[in-house]
C-alpha cells in the first residue's frame with residue numbers, strides 16, 4: 390500500500406505555478422529525501438503535502454485520505470518539523486507539548502512517556518517550565534523535534550532539520566530517524 394501519493398501536482402503561491410506536474414510516492418517504512426537547487430521547490434512541495442497550500446491541479450493522498458475530503462484526519466497523520474521553528478511567546482515548553490498532545494488527540498500519559506525520553510535525549514528535561522521563545526536556535530529546533538516525534542503521526546516531514554543543531558543533536562536525530570524507519574515510532 391502507498392502511504393503518500395503525489396500525482397501531477399501543479400502548485401505554488403498566488404496562482405504562480407512553482408511546481409509543474411510533480412509526482413512522487415512514499416511507501417510505508419520508506420525514508421525519502423528531497424534534494425534540489427535552492428529555489429527548486431522543495432519547501433513548496435512540502436507546504437502542499439502538509440496542507441498549507443492548495444494544489445492548482447493534481448492530487449495528494451495520504452493513506453487514502455485527501456485534505457479536501459478529510460482535513461482533520463489528513464492533518465493528524467502528519468508531524469512536521471519546519472525549517473524555521475514556530476513557537477508561541479506566551480507558552481512554556483510543557484505547554485507546547487500539551488498543546489501538541491491536544492491537537493493530535495493523544496493519550497497524555499503515553500505521550501508524556503515519549504516526551505520525557507525525547508527531552509532527556511535532547512537535554513531539555515530540566516527546562517519544562519521555561520519559555521522556548523527565549524531558547525537558542527538549536528534549542529528551539531529541538532523543541533520542534535520533540536513535539537513531532539512525540540506524536541504518533543504516520544508521516545514525519547522534516548525540512549532541513551540539522552540546521553542549527555550541535556553535533557551531538559545531529560547524531561541523536563539521525564538515530565531517531567533511523568529507528569523510526571526501522572521499527573515505526575521509537576518511543
Ligand SMILES: Nc1ncnc2c1ncn2[C@@H]1O[C@H](COP(=O)(O)OP(=O)(O)OP(=O)(O)O)[C@@H](O)[C@H]1O
Pocket residue numbers: 402407425426427428429430431432433434
Ligand atoms: N511565500 C512565497 N510566495 C511567493 N513565492 C514563493 C514563496 N515561497 C517561495 N516562493 C518561490 O517558490 C520557488 C521555490 O521555493 P522553495 O522555497 O520551495 O525552494 P526550495 O527548493 O525549498 O529552496 P531552498 O533549497 O533554498 O530551501 C522560488 O522561486 C521562491 O521564490
